[in-house]
Structure formats: C-alpha cells, structure tokens
Amino acid sequence: MKARLTLRGMIKRGVVTASEEDSGRGIALLMAKKNIGAVVIMRDKIIAGIVSERDIVRRVCAQGKDPGRVKAKDFMTADVITIDAQEGSETIFKTLCTLKFRHLPITKGGFLAGIASQRDILYGPEPAE
C-alpha cells in the first residue's frame, strides 16, 4: 500500500518575505543569501505579491531597468495563487504542473504559513528525525 502524503510534510515554514518598497537588487541579494528562488511580498500581514527569479529576469533585466532602483511593487506578481495547508500532496502536485509557477505560498486561516516549491515536490518530504 502506498502511504498518502499530506502537503504539510512538504512545506518549508521559514518563508522569506520582503516589502513592496524593496529594490530588485535587494531582493536578489536576499535570494542569494537565503538560497531561495522566490520571496513573498507582504503588506502588513497580507500577501501583496510574490517575486521569483523569473520576475527579476523578465520584468527588470530584459526591460533594461536598473535593478538597484526599481521597486518590488513595480515588478512583483500581484495575482498570487496560494494553497491551504489542509490540501493533499496530489492537489499541490497537480497545481504546480498545471500552473506556470514553481512556488506556492501556503496559507493557514488566510495568513501566510509556509511555501512549497516544485523542488520540494520532486524530492518529497524530508525524512522525520
């Protein structure tokens, strides 16, 4: 019998967040420092957007904009798709395959609780200690 995995095992809880006023370069530095590919943009406690490496490359570099000056609010993806922590791994797998995103913020009671990436799904949950 195949064990059923829940999404919770695949979520990274320490989500890295930034503000809408942070620059493209500031966010790139954050990604490098934390070794991640997406940063969730918060306005107070609400998810305002998400910035992926792709957003920086396509909406800043490709357009010839200066990453040091352009602000997250001008190039972030504002239409963020999120998934509730109760969903099963199959739903997230399907969502990540269907949509063109690699990162899905996970919410609990409407608030940001974690993030799941395509790579987390490929690897599966880390073994319990």
Add this chain to the structure above:
Amino acid sequence: MRKQRAFSMHISRGVIVASEKDTAKHLSKLMDDNDIGAVVILKGEKLTGIVSERDIVRRVVAPGLPTATTKAESFMTRDVVTADFQEGLDNIYRTLCNVKFRHLPIMKDGKLVGIASQRDVLYGLKLKKK
C-alpha cells in the same frame, strides 16, 4: 510489466543558444521572448556553459553589475552537467533530483540536441502515472 517511456519524449528540441559575448540583458530578453529559464552558451559548436535565471539574479543583479554590459563569459556556469540522448526518464529524474540544476542539456555524439527541464520531467512522470 511497466512500459518504459523513452526519455526523448521529454526533451525540448529547440534549444536556445547564445554566445559568451552576449550580455545579461540580451540573455534575459531571450529568456523572456522564448519563455524559457536557461540558455546554453556555445563557442562554435562546442558547449562551453549554461546561463539560468538564477545565474543572472545571483551573479549579476545581486552584486550590482550592469546588465547591459556584463557578458555571459563572466557569469555563466562552466561546469555543465549533461545527459545522453539514450538515457531513460528514471535516470534523468534521479540526476535532476541530485544536482541543483533545473536544466540538463542533452547530447548525442558529443553534440547538443536538446534540453530537458525539471518541468519536462514533472510532466513526464505525470504522463507515466496514467
């Protein structure tokens, strides 16, 4: 018996290539125009590197280098892991899980013939489950 799907089904064949002298801005534009996440760098017919979105973000944008003048040769990944055209999907899945790359150039007789991405493989596995 489980039927093994040939890996060749999961390769994107129209690989986008550029030269070592192309700038970060040009490569970003190529990625945007072609809806891709990595560009293979060739010198003549020889594969000399690969540039991913991550390379641009971490090696150009983060250190504050100018995107319009910084050339691929100064920030591309030179140690490129490749896979052979004949390999099975399970092998490529394992390789993509073990290395920290999302794109694997596919070689046939020493020449670049395609590229396989993590997403291609995710799709491939989904097909296989059916």
